[in-house]
Amino acid sequence: MSPTEKPQPEKHQHEKPLSQVIRERRATPSFDGAPIPDEDLKQILHAGLNAPSGYNMQPWRFVVVRNSEQQKRLRGASFNQAKVEEASVVIVACGDADGWRHGDLEEMLRQGRIGGMSESYAAQAAETIPNYLSNHPNMEMWLNRHVMIAFTHMMLTAETLGYDTAPMEGFEEEKVRDVLKLPLSYHVVALLGIGHLQGPDKHNGGRFDSSRTLFAEEYGKPIKL
Numbered sequence: 382m383s384p385t386e387k388p389q390p391e392k393h394q395h396e397k398p399l400s401q402v403i404r405e406r407r408a409t410p411s412f413d414g415a416p417i418p419d420e421d422l423k424q425i426l427h428a429g430l431n432a433p434s435g436y437n438m439q440p441w442r443f444v445v446v447r448n449s450e451q452q453k454r455l456r457g458a459s460f461n462q463a464k465v466e467e468a469s470v471v472i473v474a475c476g477d478a479d480g481w482r483h484g485d486l487e488e489m490l491r492q493g494r495i496g497g498m499s500e501s502y503a504a505q506a507a508e509t510i511p512n513y514l515s516n517h518p519n520m521e522m523w524l525n526r527h528v529m530i531a532f533t534h535m536m537l538t539a540e541t542l543g544y545d546t547a548p549m550e551g552f553e554e555e556k557v558r559d560v561l562k563l564p565l566s567y568h569v570v571a572l573l574g575i576g577h578l579q580g581p582d583k584h585n586g587g588r589f590d591s592s593r594t595l596f597a598e599e600y601g602k603p604i605k606l
Contacts, residue, residue, distance in 0.1 A: 395543070396541045396542060396543070397540065397541050397543065398541075399537065399541055402537055402540040402541050403537065406536075406537070406540050406546070407583035407584070407585065407586070408546070408547050408548065408583065409464065409545040409546060409547045409574065409576075409578050409583060410464065410547075410580070410581070410583065411463065411464055411467055411578070411579045411580045412464055412467040412468045412469060412545070412547075412574060412576035412577060412578065412579055413467070413576060413577050413578070413579035414467050414468070414469060414576065414579075415469055415576065415577055416447075416469055417469045417470055417544065417575065417576065421542050421544075422445070422470060424538060424542065425472075425535050425538050425539045425542070425544075425575065426443065426445070426472075426535065428534040428535055428537075428538035429441070429443065429531035429532065429534045429535040429538075430531065431534070432527075432530045432531035432533075432534045433530060434527040434530065434531075435523070435526075435527060436489070436506065436510050436513075437489055437493070438480070438481060438485060438486070438489060438510065438514075438527075439485070439489070439527075440476050440477055440478075440480055440481070440485070440523075440524055440527055440528065441474065441475070441476060441477075441527065441528045441531045441532075442475045442476070442477050442480075442567060443472050443473065443474055443475070443531075443535075444472070444473040444475065444561050444563075445470060445471075445472055445473075446470065446471040446472075446473060446561075447469070447470050447471075449466075451560070452465060452466045452468070452471060453466050454560045455471060455473070455557065455560050455561075455572075457556070457560075458552055458553055458556030458557045458559070458560050459549065459551060459552040459553075459557070459572065460551045460552065460553070462549065462551060464547050464549075464574050465549070465572065465574060467574075467576070467579065468547065468574035468575060468576045469544075469575055469576035469577070470574075470575050470576070471572055471573065471574050471575075472532075472535060472572070472573040472575070473557065473561060473569065473572055474528050474529075474531070474532045474569075474570045474571045474572070474573065475528070475563065475567040475568060475569050475570060476521075476524025476525065476527065476528045476567070476568045476570055477524075477564070477566055477567055478520050478521070478524060478566045478567075478568060479564075479566035480566075481510065481511065481514050482511075486507070486510055486511065489506075490503050490506060490507060493506075521568050524568050524570065525568075525570050528570040528571075529570065529571070532548070532570065532571055532573060535573060536548060536573055539573075539575045544575050544576060544577065545575070545576060545577055545578045545583075546573060546574065546575050547573070547574035547575075548571055548572070548573055548574075549571060549572040549573070549574065550571055550572075552569065552572060554568075554569045557569045591604075
């Protein structure tokens with residue numbers, strides 16, 4: 382095998398329970414580059430596409446990067462993080478600030494009617510949603526909230542299939558935009574590297590005691606469970 386040739390894929394043996402994945406998942410520092418079968422990748426991607434979103438507007442857009450040269454360019458836009466180039470696939474998660482202006486609203490309403498949405502609700506949504514989104518004080522924040530739900534679905538699904546993952550926020554947005562030729566209405570939210578661990582195992586960073594992060598009814602009041 383030449384130094385530039387990626388190893389052949391290793392099919393996952395069995396799925397891990399989601400509860401185990403949530404408990405054990407850690408960010409992967411380095412990947413071996415073995416390709417992911419298309420069927421697994423499809424399952425991972427569709428887990429994200431089935432995520433919930435406000436008004437069911439599904440404002441996410443995902444760019445799947447598997448070409449080695451494109452990964453190298455993306456690495457250059459991501460503070461030279463080696464795992465961007467090493468991963469079997471990198472999913473670049475974006476939010477489209479103008480999707481609702483360019484057909485998303487109409488498609489959501491069309492599918493909603495097929496699924497049983499009442500005409501009165503559809504008429505109300507057709508008026509309310511444009512008013513809400515066109516006047517939103519922080520559209521980027523709104524996009525981030527929804528895109529990260531879909532992003533997390535993908536990450537956890539990849540782990541249930543036996544893959545390792547690395548969510549990344551270290552990138553220069555304008556450089557990523559240039560590499561991927563993204564429209565100006567797209568905001569880059571995060572990168573997700575997926576593959577198999579290479580090198581030393583992931584360390585366990587631990588978790589804060591729940592008394593620091595969980596409260597009952599109001600801030601500072603401990604919850605008893």
